[in-house]
Amino acid sequence: xxxxxxxxxxxxxxxxxxxxxxxxxxxxxxxxxxxxxxxxxxxxxxxxxxxxxxxxxxxxxxxxxxxxxxxxxxxxxxxxxxxxxxxxxxxxxxxxxxxxxxxxxxxxxxxxxxxxxxxxxxxxxxxxxxxxxxxxxxxxxxxxxxxxxxxxxxxxxxxxxxxxxxxxxxxxxxxxxxxxxxxxxxxxxxxxxxxxxxxxxxxxxxxxxxxxxxxxxxxxxxxxxxxxxxxxxxxxxxxxxxxxxxxxxxxxxxxxxxxxxxxxxxxxxxxxxxxxxxxxxxxxxxxxxxxxxxxxxxxxxxxxx
Amino acid sequence: xxxxxxxxxxxxxxxxxxxxxxxxxxxxxxxxxxxxxxxxxxxxxxxxxxxxxxxxxxxxxxxxxxxxxxxxxxxxxxxxxxxxxxxxxxxxxxxxxxxxxxxxxxxxxxxxxxxxxxxxxxxxxxxxxxxxxxxxxxxxxxxxxxxxxxxxxxxxxxxxxxxxxxxxxxxxxxxxxxxxxxxxxxxxxxxxxxxxxxxxxxxxxxxxxxxxxxxxxxxxxxxxxxxxxxxxxxxxxxxxxxxxxxxxxxxxxxxxxxxxxxxxxxxxxxxxxxxxxxxxxxxxxxxxxxxxxxxxxxxxxxxxxxxxxxxxxxxxxxxxxxxxxxxxxxxxxxxxxxxxxxxxxxxxxxxxxxxxxxxxxxxxxxxx
Numbered sequence: 066x067x068x069x070x071x072x073x074x075x076x077x078x079x080x081x082x083x084x085x086x087x088x089x090x091x092x093x094x095x096x097x098x099x100x101x102x103x104x105x106x107x108x109x110x111x112x113x114x115x116x117x118x119x120x121x122x123x124x125x126x127x128x129x130x131x132x133x134x135x136x137x138x139x140x141x142x143x144x145x146x147x148x149x150x151x152x153x154x155x156x157x158x159x160x161x162x163x164x165x166x167x168x169x170x171x172x173x174x175x176x177x178x179x180x181x182x183x184x185x186x187x188x189x190x191x192x193x194x195x196x197x198x199x200x201x202x203x204x205x206x207x208x209x210x211x212x213x214x215x216x217x218x219x220x221x222x223x224x225x226x227x228x229x230x231x232x233x234x235x236x237x238x239x240x241x242x243x244x245x246x247x248x249x250x251x252x253x254x255x256x257x258x259x260x261x262x263x264x265x266x267x268x269x270x271x272x273x274x275x276x277x278x279x280x281x282x283x284x285x286x287x288x289x290x291x292x293x294x295x296x297x298x299x300x301x302x303x304x305x306x307x308x309x310x311x312x313x314x315x316x317x318x319x320x321x322x323x324x325x326x327x328x329x330x331x332x333x334x335x336x337x338x339x340x341x342x343x344x345x346x347x348x349x350x351x352x353x354x355x356x357x358x359x360x361x362x363x364x365x366x367x368x369x370x
Numbered sequence: 371x372x373x374x375x376x377x378x379x380x381x382x383x384x385x386x387x388x389x390x391x392x393x394x395x396x397x398x399x400x401x402x403x404x405x406x407x408x409x410x411x412x413x414x415x416x417x418x419x420x421x422x423x424x425x426x427x428x429x430x431x432x433x434x435x436x437x438x439x440x441x442x443x444x445x446x447x448x449x450x451x452x453x454x455x456x457x458x459x460x461x462x463x464x465x466x467x468x469x470x471x472x473x474x475x476x477x478x479x480x481x482x483x484x485x486x487x488x489x490x491x492x493x494x495x496x497x498x499x500x501x502x503x504x505x506x507x508x509x510x511x512x513x514x515x516x517x518x519x520x521x522x523x524x525x526x527x528x529x530x531x532x533x534x535x536x537x538x539x540x541x542x543x544x545x546x547x548x549x550x551x552x553x554x555x556x557x558x559x560x561x562x563x564x565x566x567x568x569x570x571x572x573x574x575x576x577x578x579x580x581x582x583x584x585x586x587x588x589x590x591x592x593x594x595x596x597x598x599x600x601x602x603x604x605x606x607x608x609x610x611x612x613x614x615x616x617x618x619x620x621x622x623x624x625x626x627x628x629x630x631x632x633x634x635x636x637x638x639x640x641x642x643x644x645x646x647x648x649x650x651x652x653x654x655x656x657x658x659x660x661x662x663x664x665x666x667x668x669x670x671x672x673x674x675x676x677x678x679x680x681x682x683x684x685x686x687x688x689x690x691x692x693x694x695x696x697x698x699x700x701x702x703x704x705x706x707x708x709x710x711x712x713x714x715x716x717x718x719x720x721x722x723x724x725x726x727x728x729x730x731x732x733x734x735x736x737x738x
């Protein structure tokens with residue numbers, strides 16, 4: 066198991082402790098450039114950019130741009146990359162990153178074909194790398210490092226971990242948590258696709274042993290059974306930290322894709338009822354609306370006091 | 371994309387999976403021609419993108435001209451689970467010994483393709499206990515793996531050989547067409563021991579459409595859906611009267627849930643996505659203006675990537691150009707939301723501080 070905190074933060078003995086270098090693939094694109102700028106202003110150490118054909122130029126006059134990920138890695142030593150290329154170029158860009166030695170790959174693009182994601186995952190497994198996404202808002206340790214497209218306002222440093230399939234719902238719920246005084250230790254965007262590089266259960270395994278973790282918020286949605294599997298894991302290991310869930314899509318019609326490629330109920334598979342009932346079994350309350358999440362979390366914390 | 375039976379069978383034929391003679395038509399004139407070519411007896415099968423056709427009377431045996439003239443229009447006129455007939459498939463009647471089940475599907479939790487086979491076919495696979503399940507990575511099935519499944523199915527002789535052959539071809543189709551599901555139910559054992567695909571269901575990955583021009587002819591889209599897709603929106607039409615618009619699939623689903631909890635009836639799910647501009651939101655309002663059932667619009671925007679002022683501009687433009695004359699109940703939060711509120715002051719768009727308030731106002735406002 067790769068230690069996600071070690072990857073994102075490093076250890077105090079390292080010279081780049083708390084300022085790990087991040088490469089941006091597609092840094093000169095409309096989308097990539099905006100978010101590269103936002104990440105830099107958040108404090109993320111954007112160490113290099115990659116755009117084929119633009120090697121030798123500089124982004125914002127500061128960040129060197131390379132033609133290939135390999136060059137960027139060779140020069141910078143970065144282990145983290147974030148991809149902003151259009152979906153049809155994702156497969157090539159992701160393979161290139163993994164071959165170049167990237168260990169944490171944040172895959173922003175939406176509409177990546179499932180087969181491409183599976184091919185990338187196959188390679189990531191062989192290389193011992195983690196993929197976050199595709200179709201993810203990214204991953205962040207609030208007030209330390211942001212590798213993604215989240216707006217900074219809703220997030221505040223703290224001790225609650227948040228795992229979310231959705232981007233905007235993550236912002237919404239982080240906002241509610243922050244306003245209620247619950248800062249976040251880490252937020253992981255699982256993504257809205259049918260196949261996720263880091264599944265709910267993988268993300269849970271990454272955060273469950275954080276020593277100062279005070280609570281967990283799971284933001285799920287209809288489709289698949291990753292919430293059910295996570296609920297089962299919570300039961301199996303007897304996870305005792307206060308945990309609250311929210312599931313979007315209760316009112317969605319069956320067999321219709323609700324925006325996300327993965328948000329579809331087939332028969333009873335993927336239904337909100339199935340997820341809610343598994344969370345109930347795991348003694349995890351499920352909020353009816355985002356603003357209820359901090360209320361339920363506070364209730365859980367009182368119980369465990 | 372969910373293919374109809376006859377479309378799935380076109381792919382099966384292309385891949386060499388055994389089929390009975392069949393022909394698809396959309397008019398009785400065409401159907402009469404096919405009836406002559408096939409000869410009686412045959413089965414009349416409605417083509418709809420939902421299951422449960424048999425129970426709903428959408429599959430009828432047909433022995434002669436009189437029956438044909440009676441049953442063809444009947445079946446063509448059926449609506450099953452809200453879906454009208456897209457076509458009628460006439461298929462030769464078969465002498466069946468036994469029905470099996472076979473499919474390959476994208477296993478989301480295991481993140482691989484998975485074969486499901488069962489000696490009990492012709493019924494919904496969820497209801498069958500006797501299932502043989504085999505994970506096959508990226509979907510390729512070797513002869514050895516196919517033989518193992520055939521053996522577990524307790525097939526031998528010609529049936530086993532045909533099964534191996536069909537499973538490998540179905541796997542090839544799944545991989546090459548990027549299917550999320552390729553199902554044959556029932557896969558029939560005929561009197562001579564050979565195997566035939568009597569029904570077919572194929573669902574392909576919409577995100578791979580760009581490299582499958584050959585499947586484009588199966589694409590079925592309304593004008594509104596097509597325009598939404600072109601603008602990068604996700605749109606699902608629903609039958610209520612309050613259009614729900616927001617950014618991000620999760621947030622719009624959540625808004626839909628809360629609206630329904632409060633007794634509101636959503637008219638659509640419309641996610642304008644991350645890259646929303648004044649033009650694209652204006653286009654979203656244009657699409658909503660084409661939905662006659664809509665009596666009001668509920669907007670829930672968490673401006674992270676989207677500037678809420680961009681959205682406000684689109685609303686003002688829509689009112690100015692008389693595109694919409696509907697009440698709008700909006701919650702705009704995030705980038706430049708204060709400025710957006712200021713811009714919309716005095717317009718028919720009312721801004722609320724919380725989504726709960728906007729929802730309550732929309733339910734109260736639309737009821738009367």
